[in-house]
Amino acid sequence: MTCFPFLFGKKVSSDVRRDPEIDEGLSGIRIKVYTYKQLKIASDNFSPANKIGEGGFGSVFKGVLKDGKVAAIKVLSTESKQGVKEFLTEINVISEIQHENLVILYGCCVEGDHRILVYNYLENNSLAQTLLAGGHSNLYFDWQTRCRICIGVARGLAFLHEEVQPHIVHRDIKASNILLDKDLTPKISDFGLAKLIPSYMSHVSTRVAGTIGYLAPEYAIRGQLTRKADIYSFGVLLVEIVSGRTNTNTRLPMGDQYILERTWELYERKELVQLVDISLNGGFNAEEACKYLKIALLCTQDTPKHRPTMSSVVKMLTAEMDVNESKITKPGLISDVMDLKIREPKKKIGLETFPSSYNASSSSDSQGTTISLAASSAATTSTFTLKHDQSM
Numbered sequence: 001m002t003c004f005p006f007l008f009g010k011k012v013s014s015d016v017r018r019d020p021e022i023d024e025g026l027s028g029i030r031i032k033v034y035t036y037k038q039l040k041i042a043s044d045n046f047s048p049a050n051k052i053g054e055g056g057f058g059s060v061f062k063g064v065l066k067d068g069k070v071a072a073i074k075v076l077s078t079e080s081k082q083g084v085k086e087f088l089t090e091i092n093v094i095s096e097i098q099h100e101n102l103v104i105l106y107g108c109c110v111e112g113d114h115r116i117l118v119y120n121y122l123e124n125n126s127l128a129q130t131l132l133a134g135g136h137s138n139l140y141f142d143w144q145t146r147c148r149i150c151i152g153v154a155r156g157l158a159f160l161h162e163e164v165q166p167h168i169v170h171r172d173i174k175a176s177n178i179l180l181d182k183d184l185t186p187k188i189s190d191f192g193l194a195k196l197i198p199s200y201m202s203h204v205s206t207r208v209a210g211t212i213g214y215l216a217p218e219y220a221i222r223g224q225l226t227r228k229a230d231i232y233s234f235g236v237l238l239v240e241i242v243s244g245r246t247n248t249n250t251r252l253p254m255g256d257q258y259i260l261e262r263t264w265e266l267y268e269r270k271e272l273v274q275l276v277d278i279s280l281n282g283g284f285n286a287e288e289a290c291k292y293l294k295i296a297l298l299c300t301q302d303t304p305k306h307r308p309t310m311s312s313v314v315k316m317l318t319a320e321m322d323v324n325e326s327k328i329t330k331p332g333l334i335s336d337v338m339d340l341k342i343r344e345p346k347k348k349i350g351l352e353t354f355p356s357s358y359n360a361s362s363s364s365d366s367q368g369t370t371i372s373l374a375a376s377s378a379a380t381t382s383t384f385t386l387k388h389d390q391s392m
């Protein structure tokens with residue numbers, strides 16, 4: 001598989017406002033640039049009825065473009081605004097990355113303060129709002145479908161990690177970023193978005209950190225961001241897909257609240273099969289389901305270099321490679337190094353500094369949970385800056 005550059009050709013609408021900075025940024029831009037007016041019309045004036053979601057980057061609206069295509073229009077919040085040139089450069093890179101398991105970026109809008117991304121619209125929402133929504137969805141995910149989803153996501157991530165040059169670390173792999181098309185083919189969304197955040201916002205905040213349950217310990221604690229951090233998040237997602245449960249559920253009895261902890265416990269007792277979603281009513285291949293959970297344990301190993309690459313993960317999931325059980329040791333659990341406490345429900349707190357001793361607070365136990373890290377009383381704080389390590 002390859003990256004298909006220059007697919008879009010230069011398609012700058014003639015009615016883009018003439019702003020010298022925008023003009024400069026637009027030279028060499030190959031993606032479609034929409035005017036604000038076009039997107040306003042497409043989304044019926046960004047009407048609340050068309051709002052399909054809201055994330056850390058801003059609001060997402062459903063809209064119908066002039067050519068009849070249905071789009072997801074992501075209006076980036078003003079804080080995520082950055083210079084036109086950098087913005088367009090990044091957008092250009094993202095738009096050239098195409099793969100069956102990645103969401104397609106149709107184009108963007110840069111006008112005045114507006115920074116908007118236009119994606120293809122995925123009919124079946126995200127894994128967070130369907131499989132993991134606790135029964136609030138009409139979709140049924142049988143075992144075959146779950147396997148297809150796991151393999152699809154793994155392929156999409158392997159593509160970003162190993163085929164795109166320079167490689168892309170997604171850094172926010174989680175169920176709400178796995179969208180599903182009408183056939184339930186998974187599409188990874190929000191790749192490359194992290195780079196759109198201005199440098200002054202490059203400290204980890206809830207918006208990029210996602211939920212704590214997906215965070216590799218070395219990323220959460222030391223800010224070490226490598227492909228291995230994505231692989232850890234993928235491992236957590238894998239357990240969620242097999243079990244039909246969110247990674248954290250504080251309504252469950254202690255010991256059962258953090259799914260990875262539970263996975264390890266059941267693995268040690270050789271009872272992994274207990275973790276498989278009961279809503280499958282036994283309609284699954286037990287050996288395969290346990291194998292998937294073991295792959296998840298490999299992906300979440302505490303030591304980043306002990307985690308397999310995504311291409312190996314694809315091979316293990318598709319049975320082209322054996323799972324080496326002797327390499328499974330206790331996974332890295334953030335709860336082992338943190339004092340996890342639930343407080344301040346429904347409140348999102350950004351994290352610009354990272355304390356040497358801290359508590360985690362969770363806003364809900366749903367998939368969309370935003371768990372923030374907050375300094376405990378007398379903690380000294382140290383800045384948590386992302387470090388890019390090219391070696392892994």
Ligand SMILES: Nc1ncnc2c1ncn2[C@@H]1O[C@H](COP(=O)(O)OP(=O)(O)OP(=O)(O)O)[C@@H](O)[C@H]1O
Binds near residue numbers: 072
């Ligand atoms: N291309 C799309 N097609 C259909 N729905 C989409 C699309 N993109 C986003 N959405 C919907 O909008 C919601 C919000 O997306 P957004 O990426 O802004 O936030 P998030 O992924 O939920 O959280 P975060 O900002 O923390 O990553 C998603 O959960 C999904 O339901």
Ligand SMILES: [Mg+2]
Binds near residue numbers: 176177190
């Ligand atoms: Mg998202």
